[in-house]
Amino acid sequence: MVRFENVGLRYGMGQEVLRDLTFRIEPQSFQFLTGPSGAGKTSLLKLLFLSLRPTRGLISIFGRDTSTLDGDGLSALRRRIGIVFQDFRLLDHMTTYENVSLPLRIMGRDENTYRAEVVELLQWVGLGHRMWALPPVLSGGEKQRAAIARAVIARPHLLLADEPTGNVDPSLGKRLLHLFQELNRSGTSIVIATHDIALMDQFDARRLVLHGGRLHLYD
Numbered sequence: 001m002v003r004f005e006n007v008g009l010r011y012g013m014g015q016e017v018l019r020d021l022t023f024r025i026e027p028q029s030f031q032f033l034t035g036p037s038g039a040g041k042t043s044l045l046k047l048l049f050l051s052l053r054p055t056r057g058l059i060s061i062f063g064r065d066t067s068t069l070d071g072d073g074l075s076a077l078r079r080r081i082g083i084v085f086q087d088f089r090l091l092d093h094m095t096t097y098e099n100v101s102l103p104l105r106i107m108g109r110d111e112n113t114y115r116a117e118v119v120e121l122l123q124w125v126g127l128g129h130r131m132w133a134l135p136p137v138l139s140g141g142e143k144q145r146a147a148i149a150r151a152v153i154a155r156p157h158l159l160l161a162d163e164p165t166g167n168v169d170p171s172l173g174k175r176l177l178h179l180f181q182e183l184n185r186s187g188t189s190i191v192i193a194t195h196d197i198a199l200m201d202q203f204d205a206r207r208l209v210l211h212g213g214r215l216h217l218y219d
């Protein structure tokens with residue numbers, strides 16, 4: 001589903017921050033991506049989301065060599081990927097409900113077909129009472145839950161999450177992990193970048209560990 005072959009990434013003229021990455025992400029798999037601060041976790045997620053191009057090597061996603069794709073091709077692949085950014089990236093002029101509905105609207109679905117689904121998910125992540133609030137008045141943890149709900153609402157083929165439990169208490173972190181596991185059981189491949197050892201210890205999943213620009217795999 002995702003294949004990296006000898007991928008390298010450098011920013012500008014600097015040293016390579018990612019070196020010789022060769023690995024696969026299988027359909028319906030679950031993996032944690034971890035490593036010290038600055039090891040390149042966010043950079044790797046950006047390569048997976050196709051918002052950064054590698055400096056060298058091959059990246060194939062959903063069977064397509066990404067180096068050959070034009071803008072429309074990249075957008076089409078991206079629509080099959082859900083992402084939770086570390087800084088959330090909610091749209092400030094839209095309510096929580098509208099932010100979470102956005103992927104379904106972009107897919108052209110009629111609101112009557114998804115309203116109940118969005119409300120149910122918002123209630124499940126504990127945002128039922130914040131549905132009509134705008135992001136600027138949400139707390140960090142509320143924004144994070146809204147960003148997670150938006151990333152999972154369209155049941156993407158691949159879900160990428162950058163520190164998705166960084167702003168929530170441990171019991172909510174556990175619930176969110178269950179949400180990711182449920183999504184995984186229904187067919188989504190999951191990559192969660194995290195420093196949170198307690199979170200990783202709750203679930204025996206594959207670990208991708210970045211260190212010194214290189215990736216070590218623990219299956």
Ligand SMILES: Nc1ncnc2c1ncn2[C@@H]1O[C@H](COP(=O)(O)OP(=O)(O)OP(=O)(O)O)[C@@H](O)[C@H]1O
Pocket residue numbers: 011017035036037038039040041042043044
């Ligand atoms: N836009 C950029 N321009 C130049 N260097 C960058 C850029 N983004 C990241 N870097 C550098 O690339 C390296 C990897 O950064 P990255 O944010 O991917 O690490 P990380 O593992 O996600 O860190 P953290 O856990 O602290 O979020 C760091 O040395 C960082 O300074």
